[in-house]
Amino acid sequence: MQLFITILIDGLTYSSYLFIVSVGLTVIFGVMKILNIAHGSFFAWGAYGAAYSIGLAANAGFPAWFGFILILLSAILVGLVLGVIIERVILRKMYDQEEVVLVLATFGIFLILEDLILLVFGVNPFFAYQPMAYLGNIKLGGISRDVYSLTLLAAAAVIAIGCWYSLNKTKWGNILATVIFDREISLAIGINVQAVYTATFVLGTALGALGGAYIAPTVSVAPGFGIDIIILSFAVVVIGGLGSIPGAVIGALMVGILRAIAVHQMPELELFVVYAVMALVLIVRPEGLFAPAVARKI
């Protein structure tokens, strides 16, 4: 029983983290049909932004809770700066290219952003443990947990509900649905598709950066931070269905809990299970477990 609870909590916190990281990827794919490898770099940039600013704030004597504001600010800043530049300068010129070429272009952007981190922040690791230390720990299921990781659950829930609400219940969501359905018709009825694309890309970038910024206080933020997360978040969105937000929730839950079971029971299989499930889902249901229905165009 204790093992079961432990696995469940471990799995859920890891799932929340995966969801926050992957949801930006699925938003960008859903609207723009770009499978964005550079997402891992957004994650890393968010982490660096948060770790750097939290370190500065701590040295300047700001209280530890201020770190939470900095986490949010770094994510927004990274989203606005990197998102706007990359979408406007590079991707905008490529929308008529094949999907695969676009993937490769984002691979190029990823390589560039990785080294820019080194040039801007240097090679030394950054620590920003203050927000995590501030929240302390709590005993759950017989072992103590850090409260910070548990807040990931709440953050993931807020993001999931927020995304779902704004997509399904707001005017902006309607516009987005139209653009996804048919770009030409959207243009014809006067929707500023360019602006929608930019806004979507900025949102996706900021969400990726938020994942990194949120996780920054728990780790040593060092170069190469974003490489492994890319394929992990690919796995999450592919399992759930590319472009689907409920899918990202399901994908994150499956990957997170399976990984937790593996680590506790069969540590050798930790990485294997994640990708095996990804392959299996692609074989059985290539469009993912929760793919958005493809509307027929007549």
Place this chain on the structure above:
Amino acid sequence: MNKRLLSLGKGIAVIGAAATMAISAVPAYAQETISAGIVSFLTGPAAGPFGVPGRQGAELVIEAINAGTMPAPYNSAGFGGAQMEPTYSDESGGNAKQVAEYRNLVEKQNMDVMIGFISSGSCMAIAPVAEELQRLTIMSTCGTPRLFEEGDWQYTYRTQANAVGDSIAAALYVREHFGDENGFTGINQNYAWGQDSYKLFGLAMEHYNPSIAASDNPQFPKIFAGQYGTEISTLALDDAHLVHTSFWDGDIEAFVIQALVRGFFDDKLVVSVVGASAVDSLGNQFPDGVVMGTRGEVGLLVRNAEPGSLNEWFINAYKERYGAYPMGPSYQYARAVLSLKVAMDKAAETSDGVPSQDEIMAAMNGATFQSFGGEISLALGDGHQAIHPVGYGITKWDSEAGEPTVTDVTFYPNECLYPPAGQTSADWMAAGMPGSTC
């Protein structure tokens, strides 16, 4: 058609000319200099805590030796009279990339000697290539005992003792201070270093602390994984109170941060083989009461240097130049450079001019020399593998000085830690360590 053939012929001629140029571009070998490729992590998560301090240690000592400003007995200028010209290179990117890079440094940039390598993976990959290219290579830091126990290398030396000593010393320290523990488990990285460290620690515990049982669920996450929440839960659920870890680089910091908030260090006794970099980088956040090693007489454990010693010079010169205490890797890299000076000075006595590679290697085989923290003997692996004492202490934050310290430091002598020449450490340990004085 002929025209085409003609242009193709031109093309071939151009390639040929480029090739000739490339050959003649190889600089004439200058006798009074020795070029050295110094390899350490310059990027990636291991750069900050390991690679950069290592590089700085090498840099400091190379410049001091070139200028002849080191204290006696190393106060003569140069390496057997030659000035060293270092080229620093990055160790990150995986073993295959390292091998390609090594070939490049030796064959393209004509390095006379290669020094460094932190990861056991790099060392295992490089040694066969060093043999193939017949280039003297001094490994400074890596620890896997497989290097000389599974291979018989002529051109590779290692001035750092292998993980056997670290593991036995840890078990001895546990016997001395924590003999009534109930059981042990571990969290180690899933590659040569982590696997060997835990395996050897297990063997040593079986011998010295038979009443402390081994857990059946030790953790081996991938190196640089960064997230250990689930692993920490697994360890927390384990009844074993003692946790062994050979984590290094950014992983030890990440692990400490994540474990600390969860009160892990209040519930468990952690034995860290080489986590001293985190003691410095995390400062007063680092928990007290962790059993901490530095893999030899280097770094944190030897900070209280005797006045007038080589160690005092090193600490002061390093602090003055880089504004921080030298770390374990700083010592290890400086020591590897120093071993080359010792060998080259000795070889130069009988050679006219700067000694050749063969002469240097002859002088290096089985050498014993005074290093910054203590004495180093190349006693194992046919005179290629160093042995030296290994110690542990217990971490304690000194709030008055605002500096980390260690208490209860105990070093264990070579006679307790290493098998006699010609025996593999696993066999020796399985046989009950005959000849050990502990």
Place this chain on the structure above:
Amino acid sequence: MRSILFQDKTIFWMGLCFLSLAIAALFLPNWIVNNVMFGLARGLAVLGLMLLWRTGLVSFGHALYFGIGAYGVALLEKYTGTTDIFLRLICAVIVSAIVGYLLGFILRGYRAIFFAMLSLAFSMVMYGILVKMEVLGSTDGFSVSRTTFFGWVPESKYALLLSLIIVCMASAAFVQVYLKSSLGQLSTAIKDNEIRVEYLGYSVARAVHVKYVISAIMAGLGGGLIAMALGQVDPDSMVNWTVSGELVFITIMSGAGSVVAPFIGGVVFAFLSTYASEFMPHAWQLVIGATLLGIIFFLPGGIWSLIEKLWKRGERHHG
């Protein structure tokens, strides 16, 4: 068949190029020979990717076969002690062919981004196994001893380079002949309109399957050869997704215009990364990434389109 081999101009010119490379290598310093070998070995894998690309398929998981070839060579040595080049190559070919044949049954039904993602997933499954299994070397991988030729241990790298050149030449000629055959000519047709191809009475699935197996074998050969040239295998440099990305990058950089293009692209990539990491150790990825974007923007046909242009200009100039 024989007539094609002798009549085909591409094969003739290619042979001449490889022959001159083999001669030039006698005079080249070791480091250049090394980079040429790395480039040619990658070029082999890229040749396989190019074959798929002509059908409109891009595999983001070809590092799977690259890794299978490399680990095939390393594990063959570990368990049987074999270092002979023929046994090594045969091992790389057989294992990658079997895996390619089996996975081909699944992958042949996929197109576009799903094909890319599923191949990526398969390669990452293999990565996940290699990284965590101690018997398979985990993150360290294995060293690979020097290659022997029927018991003869050559002093220099030249024998290996020569074998590499022969394998590349043979593979390129094979692909050239294959593309001219009726099955091969379906490539473009499948890319343009699959349904039309089916109506003509051909099985698209089978055509894709055949191509997939061929490309798997090429990548396996490339991986096996790079393991021999390098003397080391490890999961991060052979199987991780970044390696697949690199291979696709070289494919785009080379261009699909000719079977020679992958080898030119491979060698250019080898030198590009050598010089970038030598002169800009902190920014070599930046150089590679910028090159990638530059090629997508300004040279969509890859290096080969540039060579073609120069060739035509030269012809006009002389004629």
